[in-house]
Amino acid sequence: MMRYHKVPEETIKRMPQYLRALLFLRQQSTKYITSRGLSEYVLLNPPQIRKDLSYFGAFGLRGTGYEVEPLIKQIRRILKLDVEQKTVLVGAGRLGSAIARFPGFQRYGFNITDIYDNAGKRIGKKIGKIQIKDVAKLNKIKANSVKIAIIATPPETAQQIADALVKAGVTSILNLTSAYLAVPKKVRVRTVDLAMELGMLPYYT
Amino acid sequence: MMRYHKVPEETIKRMPQYLRALLFLRQQSTKYITSRGLSEYVLLNPPQIRKDLSYFGAFGLRGTGYEVEPLIKQIRRILKLDVEQKTVLVGAGRLGSAIARFPGFQRYGFNITDIYDNAGKRIGKKIGKIQIKDVAKLNKIKANSVKIAIIATPPETAQQIADALVKAGVTSILNLTSAYLAVPKKVRVRTVDLAMELGMLPYYT
DNA sequence: TCCTGTGAACTTGTTCACAGCT
DNA sequence: AGCTGTGAACAAGTTCACAGGA
Structure with a gap:
């Protein structure tokens, strides 16, 4: 063994x-x-x-x-997917709303409990059953013991979002922007930049 | 050297x-x-x-x-990104339309020239300047020498789309569905399943 | 001096062959 | 017989130390 x-x-x-x-x-x-x-x-x-x-x-x-x-x-x-993993999504633009409605996450134990955005026109609206909150209130998630976050904002704001998330106690981030995120060592970041994923394909053609 | x-x-x-x-x-x-x-x-x-x-x-x-x-x-x-890489997108749902408007691809040399979908209500509509075409006409891309495709459909249809793409001469596929795609060896598939990318994060918490 | 380029040492990950259980 | 579990051989990838040019 x-x-x-x-x-x-x-x-x-x-x-x-x-x-x-x-x-x-x-x-x-x-x-x-x-x-x-x-x-x-x-x-x-x-x-x-x-x-x-x-x-x-x-x-x-x-x-x-x-x-x-x-x-x-x-x-x-x-993988610790047997307990429900509360997940917060930041960015409710096109990509963010696609993610929010993505059925795959549930099946793996991820439960998106909060969605944040910085655009006034989006705040208060709902995606599914979840009301979009003002990103300025991100610190509130601490009480909620959310450990996982998905960032789907424009790359320019990604770092400040990451900082706020880390401060709020998040330990794992799925970064869907093209920005490189500087975070403390204990925080795990997985960056998926779709343009980069495509980037290596032509080499083999 | x-x-x-x-x-x-x-x-x-x-x-x-x-x-x-x-x-x-x-x-x-x-x-x-x-x-x-x-x-x-x-x-x-x-x-x-x-x-x-x-x-x-x-x-x-x-x-x-x-x-x-x-x-x-x-x-x-x-990486062969110095020549424009014509790219076709299949699936114009939420994720697909987010992808279509994604600015990152251009910067890497990828130019989405065609968008396909199977839903009647979407066909004919435009995303940016590109009119959505009927997926049944996928075979038309052959004449266009498109080598790269992005699949952003529901997983159930991904395999048949992949078959059609291969038949049409595509050699690289970015698969954004959770489906496993069976393709000939010469065809390169890169699968990005966002739920799976998240899946390994809690292990390290 | 500073920084690149690279063979060689080292580390990590994969494959294999077969022991051992059902 | 069939398939798992795993140490050991092997392969791939990373790091290092230093030679060599600007």
Whole structure:
């Protein structure tokens, strides 16, 4: 049992992929899946999958594979997605409102509880059931113990939003702007800049 | 000179980051930048940056650093972003329309020339200057030599869109749905599933 | 002196082969 | 027999130390 080995960062990045595949399999009423079967959904080879999972424990059944439902529970627990993760969204422009209505987040345990914007014309309006609040009141989220935030503002304001979020106790940020965010070491930032994601594709053509 | 070494995939992924930083520096009228200076914008250490750039040639000036403008040109050339990359967007829902108006793509050389959707109510309407076309006419893009596509449809339709795109000659796809896309080996797919990007953040809290 | 360019050492991550359980 | 779990071999990527030019 390898539970006490250090888990590679790359393994952590792959765990949500396994979760996604397993959720899909459950929907298809699949009860058991082998590492070979899973490999068709995540484009990784079977030993890689087995090794990744084995860092956290021995979840499989030799001769049979992995039981889908319990494995979903385990991965959710490992990634801390078994408890509802309160999430705040800053920026209610086009991208922000697309995000706010995105069904995928719920399925992973993320619950967008607050939406903020700085534009007067948007404040007070609703996206779904959530009323857009003034970004000046971001400090209020502290009492709410929100740890995760999504920034979907113009890049120019991203840093000041990040500062306010950190001050309010947020520890993880998904940055959807092209701005580089300077934050304290304890705060985790994942930046997804769509233009940059496209940027590497032509190289291989 | 290392130009004939194999370039690591990880290096390619970082090149757009360097480009982004350099574009920012140019905007600040910075003429020269050292690897140390760049490292503050991309969160990588200086030797890593020097090594990455050296895979493609010796662009630096010993004692001085890199000249911003020529390095931008070089990276654009390396990534094939110096020629306009015609790009087609499929899916004109909330996310799609946010993408279509996204200013970042232009700056990287991507020019969205066509937008497709399958919803009758959207076809014919305009986003900016581009009229939304019926997705059934996707095959038309072949004559236009579009090589890059962005899929921002619901996940259920993503695979059939991908099939049509491949048939129409597209070689690179940015998949913004949660669907796994099966494509021929020569076609490059980059999937960005925002829920998955969020998924790994709570682990580290 | 300052900073780049790079071979070599080192670290991290992946693949393999097979032991071991069902 | 079939499939997992994992140490060990292997591959890829990163860091370092320093040679060499401005």
